[in-house]
Amino acid sequence: MEILVENVSQIFGAAPHQVVALDHVTHRFPSQKVTCILGPSGCGKSTLTQIIGGIEPCSAGQITIGDGRAGLGSQSVMMWQSLNLFPWRSVVENVAFGLEVAGVSKAERTEKGKKLLASVGLRGFHDHYPRQLSGGMRQRVALARALILERPILLMDEPFAALDAQTKIVMQEELIRIYEASKQTILFVTHAIDEAILLGDEIVVMTARPGRIKDVITVDLPRPRSQELVGTPEFGKLYKYILHLIREEVQNAMAQEDLAVAAS
Ligand SMILES: Nc1ncnc2c1ncn2[C@@H]1O[C@H](COP(=O)(O)OP(=O)(O)O)[C@@H](O)[C@H]1O
Numbered sequence: 045m046e047i048l049v050e051n052v053s054q055i056f057g058a059a060p061h062q063v064v065a066l067d068h069v070t071h072r073f074p075s076q077k078v079t080c081i082l083g084p085s086g087c088g089k090s091t092l093t094q095i096i097g098g099i100e101p102c103s104a105g106q107i108t109i110g111d112g113r114a115g116l117g118s119q120s121v122m123m124w125q126s127l128n129l130f131p132w133r134s135v136v137e138n139v140a141f142g143l144e145v146a147g148v149s150k151a152e153r154t155e156k157g158k159k160l161l162a163s164v165g166l167r168g169f170h171d172h173y174p175r176q177l178s179g180g181m182r183q184r185v186a187l188a189r190a191l192i193l194e195r196p197i198l199l200m201d202e203p204f205a206a207l208d209a210q211t212k213i214v215m216q217e218e219l220i221r222i223y224e225a226s227k228q229t230i231l232f233v234t235h236a237i238d239e240a241i242l243l244g245d246e247i248v249v250m251t252a253r254p255g256r257i258k259d260v261i262t263v264d265l266p267r268p269r270s271q272e273l274v275g276t277p278e279f280g281k282l283y284k285y286i287l288h289l290i291r292e293e294v295q296n297a298m299a300q301e302d303l304a305v306a307a308s
């Protein structure tokens with residue numbers, strides 16, 4: 045399901061302390077593709093994702109989901125770095141929470157929850173509690189909790205940023221596998237260039253604040269992908285190109301901070 049973002053701006057606070065987080069952002073996120081949103085910290089990546097997910101309204105502009113008949117948020121599910129699992133609920137009760145809210149019977153949601161847990165490599169862990177799991181396993185629970193809703197759009201805001209390097213690699217490959225099977229429309233926010241190239245069909249590079257779109261890069265690397273891709277010349281070429289773009293933006297962001305400090 046495609047997402048059309050037109051002239052979206054987001055301004056926080058009132059003058060003279062206004063923060064322009066997004067400035068006339070326009071992009072068509074293609075249906076059933078993975079688009080990575082890449083940019084320096086504070087450039088508005090989370091803000092854009094929250095607006096698309098219907099979690100916060102925008103100051104100006106328009107978002108159209110699919111043919112425009114569906115309301116914002118109704119077709120998507122969000123996944124963050126902080127998992128917000130309920131510590132007092134078992135793993136399967138966490139995964140099935142969305143179905144419980146939707147009024148699905150206990151037997152049905154437990155069965156579905158167990159199936160999804162198996163599909164993310166957690167067969168047999170349904171009766172555990174979040175505290176009994178490793179960070180990577182908890183991340184899988186959060187992924188299963190998002191997938192159980194079977195929404196056509198998956199919004200992921202730096203979901204793997206807090207994981208150790210090895211677990212992150214495993215989770216990235218897990219996501220690639222899930223995507224190949226489900227072909228959802230995925231928006232994946234990251235500040236890691238290698239992650240963006242590995243996962244994305246397309247990379248939207250944002251500028252430092254105010255967040256605008258600096259460049260859109262098509263990633264033409266074959267699927268299904270795996271970590272082996274990282275060593276190839278094609279990967280290296282893309283990495284170098286994007287690094288150059290990002291370096292400019294990080295320098296701009298640092299210059300802005302220097303100005304702010306000088307003015308205060
Ligand atoms: N609710 C808010 N109120 C005021 N400023 C905010 C709010 N949310 C985000 N911002 C500011 O908007 C800018 C973009 O934030 P964010 O979207 O979180 O960036 P990113 O996810 O790219 O790191 C930042 O300068 C941030 O401080």
Ligand SMILES: [Mg+2]
Nearest residue numbers: 089090091201
């Ligand atoms: Mg963010």
